[in-house]
Amino acid sequence: MARLYVRPGLNPDEPDAPAAVLVVDPDGTPGERALDRLGSYCYEGDGVFYLVQTDGWFEPSLEGDRLAISVAVYPVALEQVGVDxxxxxxxxTVDPRAHLVLRAGTTVDPVLPAWFDEGLAVFTAGPGTPLEDLLASEDDWPIILAPPPEEIQDGDDE
Known part of the structure; x- marks a missing residue:
């Protein structure tokens, strides 16, 4: 099962700012396996992989102290990595052409600053791997997902 964390100290430029981290199991649910596979479709840069907003994004929602994250991906990107x-x-809800491949949630301080524009880091690891080990490793590069695009481009992504 995917694990969602919100904690400070992930951005060296803003060490006190909270950041969201999602850990998916490569042998887990279909959504977790899809996110794991999307790593091979991402662009590489500065110790991370980027899934561009034209391919997918994360959709946050905060209700009280419950943060929920949904990951939306267009069919073309999923098909490129062999996912149906x-x-x-x-x-x-942002663009109905995009499929929701995974949802995860956690309890957070409801007075968090607006960090949603920063992105979501997605690590792949087995269920017993502590988050601290992933963050300390130079070999485990996360996938960075942006928040939803402000404007949806017209086109046929189906």
Missing amino acids: PADFPDRS
Whole structure:
């Protein structure tokens, strides 16, 4: 099962700012396996992999002290890594052409600053791997997902 964390200290430029980290199991749910595979489709840079907003994003929602994150991906990106979009019938509220491949949640301080623009770091690791080990490793590069695009481009991504 995917694990979602919100904690400070991940951004060296802003060590006190909270950041979101999602840990997925490469042998876990279909959504976790899809995110693991998307790593091979991302762009590499500065010790991370980037999934561009034109391919997918994360959708945060905060209700009281409960933070929920949904990951939306267009069918083209899923197909590029051998994942059938039909396996994910739920759709994004931002753009219904994008499929929701994973949802995760955690309890947070409801007075968090607006960190949602910073992105979501997604690590792949087995369920017994502590977050601190992932963060300390120079070999485990996260996938960085941006928040939803402000404007959705017209086009046929189905």
